[in-house]
Amino acid sequence: MGKSLRGDVQGLRAVAVLVVIASHAGVVWLPGGYVGVDVFFVISGYLITGLLLREVATRGSVSLAGFWSRRARRILPAATFVTAVTVAVALSWYSLIDARQVAEDAAWAALFAANLHFARQDVDYFASDLAVSPLQHYWSLAVEEQFYLVWPLLLLACVGLARLGRRGRRSRQGSVPRGVLVSVLVAVAAASFTWSVVHSADAPAAAYFSTLTRAWELAVGALVALVPAAAVRRMGRWPATLLAVVGLAMIVTACVVLTEATPFPGYAATLPVLGCALVLLAGGGAARPMTDHLLALRPVRVVGDWSYSLYLWHWPALVLTAGLLGRSLTAAETAVAVLVTFVLSGVTYHAVELPFRDGRPALALRVRRALVLYPASLAVVATTCAAAWWWTGERADGGDGPAITAGVDEDVLAHPEGTVALVRASVDAARDRKAVPSDLSPDLLDLRDSIADVGACDYATGVRRLCPRGDTDAERTVVVIGDSHARAWIPAFDRISEVGGWRAYYLVMSQCTAAHVVVAPVREDRPFTECGRFQEWAGAQVEMLQPDLVVVTSSPPVNGVYDGDTRYEALDRVVPLLADGYDDLFADLQDAAERVVLLRDVPKSSYDPATCLTTGSPDLGDCSFEPLERSRRLADVAVTSARLAEVEVVDPTPWLCYQGLCPVVVGGTLTYRDTDHLTTEYAASLAGALGRTLGMLDAP
Known part of the structure; x- marks a missing residue:
């Protein structure tokens, strides 16, 4: 792999982000477009391993501070910006209870632990309805960041182990221990793939977000980077083209034949993962495959350049818009949201990504200084989340209505007739448009828990x-x-x-x-x-x-x-x-x-009482339902x-409703x-x- 960023790699990134956006936008003939994330994982494993191997070959070791500094400049500015904007928009458009949930999701995203957070919640990633977090897609960033943390340390350990084994023998200081690295990666990939198959069948929602079920995909990319350059250079143009065409066909096939019902990653992920590996392998030789003419076209490369910002913006654009409208998006509305995604991504790429990679901020944040971006990112998101938490709490505590009473003793309320009397009184209060009681049980913002x-x-x-x-x-x-x-x-x-x-x-x-x-x-x-x-x-x-x-x-x-x-x-x-x-x-x-x-x-x-009670200034009648x-x-x-x-x-209907109307507050209880x-x-x-x-x- 050369030092300059290959056109086919940027083209692959473009393909990956476009199929992800298409899948999430509801393009019916690309139900498996979510496999674009798996393509990103393979590319990450390939590029990062190549960078680390070159550093070992030239310096004999890896500068962890330098590596993590470069990752910080690449990942954090855009991710932090999109996170803060998403929380701010959620505060403006969402109910208080949903806005607070977005703030909580943002905190996990900032810690690069979103995958653990959403797996614990047993979230369905494919459910792009109003209950979905606009930051749910940060799970993949968490997986990659965990990879960036662990893989350099593991590689350094392998280099040290290889040197111990060569002690007393003559060897070049900067030699790369390919044999040791291949053995480690094969073992990691085999264990991860096995767990991926098992876990995807037993707990598909949790498996989807798991780093352990995805590690093999990153390992496959790393293994491609370890293929000796001499072996790839011998490949002629036509064999390389055939390899690339087969690889692209595997990715496209996965996008078309896989669906939301497919246990994933599991066996199904081998199609896009191995397909991406073949394309990367084909492009690594001196004879460029003919597919490079397509993947390296300027529009495709631009999308590849913007791919990170496109991925960050597309999900909030779709989910937040649906939240604003209070329903699923029509085809025209989806198209507008995708167009907005491209506009925001272009601005973010030029105004945020590039300056921190190559501009003045990048020059000022060399190596160790760039590490300050991690605490700075946490501080920005923490401040945003704290402000959101305070604001939602203030708004939720604004009621001053008394609890509803039925005029009966507490002992009577413990009997069926007492409960029915309290429900009737609560229905009457709803029909009279009485204020929501200020002292509710559970607390309004804890309702979903x-x-x-x-x-x-x-x-x-x-x-x-x-x-x-x-x-x-x-x-x-x-x-x-x-x-x-x-x-x-x-x-x-x-x-x-x-x-x-x-x-x-x-x-x-x-x-x-x-x-x-x-x-x-x-x-x-x-x-x-x-x-x-x-x-x-x-x-x-x-x-x-x-x-x-x-x-x-x-x-x-x-x-x-x-x-x-x-x-x-x-x-x-x-x-x-x-x-x-x-x-x-x-x-x-x-x-x-x-x-x-x-x-x-x-x-x-027919509607969520929690959302109703925390949107605007509702009274009891607004949120009661038939x-x-x-x-x-x-x-x-x-x-x-x-x-x-x-x-x-x-x-139990008489304990919940009266004359066809069901109050969401009975007495002082939700x-x-x-x-x-x-x-x-x-x-x-x-x-x-x-x-x-x-x-x-x-x-x-």
């Missing part, structure tokens, strides 16, 4: 064990079965079990409806096989436990139901399949449990099936954390009403 704790038994992570809760020494046993809607009721059942003397087990798994049907995960077009396996395991546990009571509560399938290999979303096809699934479920449970109860699913809103008809009809399917099976039904999940605080407040209705608070 109001998620019931499942302890060590988070079955979505693959755990398969029982975790008794409540009164663990009790003789009576209750099992709660369902999905995330069942999980939301855990605070109520915890209180009921502790007071009433029940040992409780919560066999709940997010997105996995209780009915014995094959569903698809949210935003994926594939059978949710993990759900089927969990249902079988949960059924076996109920049969083993022989509980006194089983409570079933579950959301209807949100992404359709499979009949054979075909997924159906239309109600006329989903209803009979769902009914059969509930029939099978209740039949199995009645054989294993003394008593089975269906807790009807809660009403669902239940979605589709959700109501599918909940009726479970009720009908339960009654036909002579299973008891408990309907009822929903999003469109369809109860807050832990409100669920806990319903323990008395639910426990008495189920008869669980009666003496055994």
Whole structure:
């Protein structure tokens, strides 16, 4: 690899960023355009290793300060600028609760740990709807920065090890220990690829962001850089052209055939990764492949030059615009957002990137001085985030409304009729356009975090064990079965079990409806096989436990139901399949449990109450909602099936709604954390009403 930046490399960067933008913009014939990120990883591994090898060859070692200084000037200025602007725009356009989340994401991005942050949240990278962070794409920068931190240290260790092995033998001071480096890289690549395949199948969302599942892609680029120049120079023009064409064809094929449903990276990533490696290898010889004429065209090279800024800007441009409009973008709106991306990228490249690479700032920030960019970047982002945190807190604390009361004693509120009375009073307050209470539980800005704790038994992570809760020494046993809607009721059942003397087990798994049907995960077009396996395991546990009571509560399938290999979303096809699934479920449970109860699913809103309550200056009436008809009809399917099976039904709707209107604040408690999940605080407040209705608070 020569010292000057090769035209084909810049062309590859252009291809990579364009397919990423196209994929995220919804170009239907490039569903796998996200593999452009993998191309970037291979290029990074190739270029960085080449730079380090040349330094070892000329100086005998690597200046870590010099290397990290160059990386700081290259990466930090543009990344910091885009981060700060994104937070500022989110404060202007988003709800307070979403703006604060963006500020939190920015802090992780500044620490180059965004991939760990989003993996921990089990975020779906492909879901470009309003819940997606405009800084989510910084995960790939985090992976690269972690590579920049570790690889020079590992390379230096290999150089030192090779010199120890040559002690006593004559050798050139600047010789590169290619054999040692190849052995290390092959071992790293093999381990990483194996983990990538395993982890992508078991936990695809977390695997997508993982450095460990991506390390092999960077290692492949590094291995290409280690191919001796003499070996590549022997390659003629036609063999080099054939190699480059095959490589480009592999990248294009990946963009066309891979989809959001493909477990990734895993095996699927070999197409773009090896394809990119072939193109880089083909361009390393003296005889240039004919594809270079295309990749080195001036417009293509300009896009390649701008590729870093384009990558930084494209995702915020798409996501923030959707946030401003409050809906998904149309094709015309997407085109405008992409055009704005190119304008912003051109300005950022010339006004931010180039000055810090070659201009006066670069001259002033030689070697060790440039390292100050790391703390400076952190300081800028920290200041921006702190200001956003303070501002959102001030705005959220601006209410002065009193809590709603029903004029009944606290003891009465712990009974079903008292809860109904408070809900009616809250609906009346909403219809009278009363102010939102100032002292809310949970705190308004903590609403999204109001998620019931499942302890060590988070079955979505693959755990398969029982975790008794409540009164663990009790003789009576209750099992709660369902999905995330069942999980939301855990605070109520915890209180009921502790007071009433029940040992409780919560066999709940997010997105996995209780009915014995094959569903698809949210935003994926594939059978949710993990759900089927969990249902079988949960059924076996109920049969083993022989509980006194089983409570079933579950959301209807949100992404359709499979009949054979075909997924159906239309109600006329989903209803009979769902009914059969509930029939099978209740039949199995009645054989294993003394008593089975269906807790009807809660009403669902068409909009997010959290967003409504933290946008503008809403009153209680602005954010109250009428239940979605589709959700109501599918909940009726479970009720009908339960009654036909002579299973008891408990309907919580009167504890949430009155005369067709559902308030998002009951008394002083926020009822929903999003469109369809109860807050832990409100669920806990319903323990008395639910426990008495189920008869669980009666003496055994």
